[in-house]
Every structure is written in C-alpha cells, then in structure tokens.
Amino acid sequence: MILVNIESLSLSELRNIAEQEGISDSDVMDRDELVEALQEKYEEEDDAPDSDTNTRYLSGITDFRGMGNYVEGLPGVVDLPDDYADTEIHLVLRNCLWAYCFWTFSQKDADEIADTGRSVYLSVTIMADGKTEHFEVPAALGDNEWNLSIPYGNGWAEVSLVSGKGDERRVHAVSKRIQLIDPYWLRHEDEMKASDLLYRVYLSLLKTKEGAVVENQVVEDIVELFRKEDIR
C-alpha cells in the first residue's frame, strides 16, 4: 500500500482521499488528523514498504483510492473451491532456509482420519551432504499449509502427508523433492582468507554507495564467515 507517501500529500489531496474513503468530518480535519485517520483506515504496518518510484502499477491504485469494488461484475469471475477432491501435498522453495508446504485431504480421507481418531503429521525428509534426516511435524486435520525450515547443503528435501495413531503411520501423499541451496563459499571457509581479493571483487557487485550489501541470507552468512576469518 502506498501509505508512506500519504505524508507528502497536500491538504486538499488528503481531503479528497478521505472523502472517497468515507471518513466522516474529513472537511473539518486538519492535515495531521487526516493523515492519522487514513493511516488508521489502512492499518499501516511499521514494516510496510516505503513509497518507491520503482513499485509497479502505481497508476491503478484502485484499492488505495477506495476503488476495490470497481471490477465487480467482470464476466467469468467465480468462486474457487476451498479444496479439491484429491489427497496431495506440495513443497515449494520459499528462500534459502524455508520451504512452503501445502496440502489437501480428499473428503474420504479426511472423514476416515476423523472417524478413526488418527492424527495428521508432516513427515519431512532432508538429504544434505550425504546425511539423511527425518522428522515429524504434527498438524491439525483442518490445516492445509505450513512453512518448513530447511538447511543449506548439497541435497534435497521432501515432505509426506501422514496420518497415524500410536506408532502406526499411513502415508497419504508425498511431495516432489526440492533442491537445497548449496553455496560454495559456505563450505569453503578455509579458502576465504586466501581469496581475499576475489572476495572483494564479489562484494563490489553487491554493495550500494552507502556500503550496504544486497539483501540476501547467503550473502549475509558469507560476510559473517569472512569477518570471523578476519578476526583469526
């Protein structure tokens, strides 16, 4: 939402927007009151992105201008089903240390699990650098998504949708495997010191004029490792 920019709008602009948003008494409010009312209206979050000339689609700020209902009635708009008939599970890499998992139980499977008092688990398998780990994450029958922590490494992760009672387990669906992120420099920290020049070349691609490095967990971890080496 383009709310940070609201602070730079003029009084008449703010009044126009407030009026469109149905804020009462907007015609008698002063600038600060209007800003506050609008911010409250849109429940601005502290971490909301700054207004940014690089943000796309600014010319169609329909929601911000209270135009959210404008596209009502487009032909072909239908409700999507809450769930589909199949039991299945999917795993998607979200970033270098997290994967997003979502699943569906068919009505038949869901009924059977409920009727037999079984519990639902996500059975996660991670194979990294020749070692395999398994762990179980309990889930509720009504859940349908989860974020899973994953490590760096040469290998993969997969997740199975499982139900069970006691020690007995039944696998309902298995996701496709996702490949883990495996950065060279996180497994060759011994080379760091010897590659000082190369390391500086790497960072020169990523640094802003303020000295900030591009926002990325792997880069942060590499920089941290290098600093440790520096101290030694």
Next chain:
Amino acid sequence: MNKVNLILHAHLPYVRHLEYPKFLEENWLFESLNETYIPLLRMLEKLDMEGLGYHFSICFSPTLVTMLTDGPLQERFIDYMNGRIELGEKEVERTLREETECHDMAVRYLEDARTNLEMFERCGRNILIGYRNLADRNRVELLTTAATHAYLPIYKSHPTAIKAQVVTGLKTHERVFGQAAKGFWLPECGYYPGLDKVLYDNGVLWCQLASHSVISARDKSLYGGYKPVRLPSGLFGFPRDWSLTSLIWSSVSGYPCDSDNRDFYRDIGYYLPLEYVGPYIHEPEVRVFTGYKYHAVTGKTEDKRYYDYRKAMSKTALHVENYIYSIKRKGLALETCGIKDPIFNLCFDAELFGHRWYEGIKFLDLFLRRGMECKDIAFTTPTMSILDGNEYDNLYVNECSWGLGGYSDTWLDASNSWIYRHIGKALDRMEELTHRFPDQGSLKGRFLNQASREVLLAMASDWPCIMHDRTSVAYAEKRLRNHLGSFNVVYSSMCQNTVNTEWLINAERSSQIFPDMDYTLFDPDKL
C-alpha cells in the same frame, strides 16, 4: 575497456476490457506508452539518425507486445491521448491565469503529447516497428521473456508449464518481430537449476541473472560476475551489477529521488476541482493521475516546490557524469584486482524511465552520448559480449531472484500463497486434458487452446506481486479468479466431452492473445 550492457525490461500484464467504455488499469499501458515506450523510441531514433553507434538491449514481454499490436487498444490509446491533449490545451490557458509557475511545463507536456501521438500514427500505431528497425540496424538487441511473465522457480515442479511459458514467449516474439530472440529476460530474475536447459534447448543464447547469483553459486567464480557465466547447459547468464544499478534504482538515494526531480505523485487529477478535471479522470468522479504534474520531489513534506525543468535537466547531466565516473572508477578498481575489460550488466524495468522517473529518458540519452565519447567505455549487448569474448565462468547457479531477500518471498508470502494450490491444480488438469484429448483439431482444439491461454494468464507474476505490494489487490485477485474460473469451464465441459461454443467465442474475443497457442505444449510425454 569497460563494457556496458544496458538492458531494459518493458512489461505490463495483459489488461484488455473492451466490455467497459474505459477501464482504469488500461491506463498502465497508455501512461507507459506516452511516457516511456514512445519517448524512448524517439530518443533512440534520434541518436541513430545522428550516426551515434550505441548498443542497447530491451525486452518487450509477450503480453505487452500483444497489447501494443492490438487494434482496439491502439484505438483507445488515441482516445486517451486526445483527452490528454485537450486537458493540456486547457492547462496552458489556466496556467497563464493561475499557477503561472507551471505554464512552461504545461506547454511542454502538451507538445510532448502531440509529438508522441504523431509518432504513434507515423508508426502505423505499432511502435514495435520502430524498435524492430533499430534492431535491424544493429543498434538494439530485442529479447523476450516468459509468455505471461510467470515467476518460473515456483512452477519448476510443472515442467510442462515452464515449457509452455518459454515456447509461447519465444513464438510470440518471432511472430511479432520476425526474428528469433537470442536473449530471454528471466521474469523477476527468477532462476533455478535446470531452467537454463529449457531455454538452451529452445534456442536461447543468454539470460540475465540476479546480482547475488555468483557469490551464492555452487562453484567458485573467477570473475565475480564481471564476465558472462556459462551455465551447465551452455546458456550464458549475465549477472546484474547491483552496485551500479542501485545508483539509479535505490528508492532512498537513487538519482530519481533527487529533490529537484519532478514528483511522481502530485498530479492535478488529485488537487484541482472536480468540475475542471472531471472529464479527464475516471467516471464517476474518481480521481486518478492525469499526467500533469508540476511539483518537484522536494522531500517528505506537504510544501512541494514547483518543478524547475532547467534545474532538473542540469542536475540530470550531473547525475550522468557521476554515473560515468562510477563506472570508470569501478573499472579501475577491478583492474587492480586482476579483472580486465569487465562487463557491467545494468538491468532495469523500462517503465522507470520517463514514466516513474520523468528525467529518466534524458538520463539515458545523455548517458549513451557521454558514454560513447569516453574511450574507456563501450556499450555492448549480451549477444555481442558472447560473440566477442572468450572469458567466462563455468558456474552452477543456485535458485535465486531479484525479489525480497533474493528468493521467492515476494511471490510466495501470506498474502498470495493461496493462489498456488489453485494454479497447480489447473496445471495438473491441463496435463490431464492433453492425455485425454490428444491431437484435437477444430472446435475441441480451440477449446483446449483457450484453456491453455487462461492457465498461462493465471500464472503471471503480476498478480502475486500486486498482492504482495498491496496496490491493486482486488483487481489482481479478480483477474486470477477469472482466468482459473474460465479454465474450469473448459475442464468441466471437456470432462463431459462437450464444448460450450458460445462461451468459447466470447472467451476468444475477450482475450486475443497467443493466436498460435498449442495446448499440446502441456503434454508431459512431449517434454
């Protein structure tokens, strides 16, 4: 010699609502045409006519080229421009009486609008012809991207969908420009291991990569991103130089943020009386941008200064000098590290220049002119870099993008993750349809091709991006539901072995995209 690959990416989602007399989101196209695509072409043609031998790369996405070559949308753009010119004429008069500080800019906007409209008509309303001519003269390298700009890493478990996005994108480019694209802009710089092979197998020579792709790769790089990266399939990758692009791109300290630049947000559409701007905003009385903006960035304050064009242009010239200095300085620093003739890949969204950053076109103009005067700077294209050079890194690049945190968090967060279960199911069902109905011609073939179009349009990265940015969320969500709903119409009908002919004719009429669509691209047996 410092080699500079300046690569712009022009993309807009497919928005075409002829069922409405005017549709707000169609302005994305019209504003970009008037403020970026046409002025950029004017600038590049002028340089060419002056005999300046620049090299420059630009990607026009398949959805954008479809809209730019669409007759009814071209007609609507004429209407939009006529409205803009009419308002400009009023503004020229108004600013003689009030806000006289704005008069010169009102005149400038009006003249630019008239010139742009003339050029549009001169190109036969298809500005892509102008860009193609520049490509024929070896000034511009034209590249393409995924059919609907899908963020590909999220769909890697659906190889048929990846293939359909890639092949349809390439086919659209060839149909429109008459030549195969050698370069492929990865939507959102989204790369995953294996994507290179899909591109390479389909005749692509290169793609751009996120800036952290090199330091985070599985192999050790020798050139740190300053030479092309040869990916396992043989495809070349060109890592974006964040240190140089951020001098422009940074929303905090980039050149566009300069306080003397024109402010993007303050527009007469929002502050002049409704009775005056009424005919030029959205009915009924919904205030939108008109393009007439007279204030400078100034700062985060209500009291914006009036924009001073000459001052801003002087500042732009200084920014260009600073940029060239930064490139040269960086080249010298790299030479001391043993890297000679570095290649700097400067990748930007095209719409930043002119549309969001008013001075951006002038910046590019001066940058190309001044750069060509410098003995130690050469503008190249990635294809030229590949043909000219024999130095490159062999790298296995991990999954990455230019999004938040460098991975998929922008397109996969709490606001938009729900869409993937629906799109994934549609993709599964599309594959199922290719098996159940192979080699269908005539009506069923058209029905299945329409299903393919709908699922491709649902995959566009724009919808989850809008949900993440919280800009036009309702529109994005409805578009997504619309496409998936349409896909479901085909799926349910085909499950009953019937074709809803009336629906098909309407659907084909409303989304006139990918006329050479081939639903068998989704056949897993034909991968």
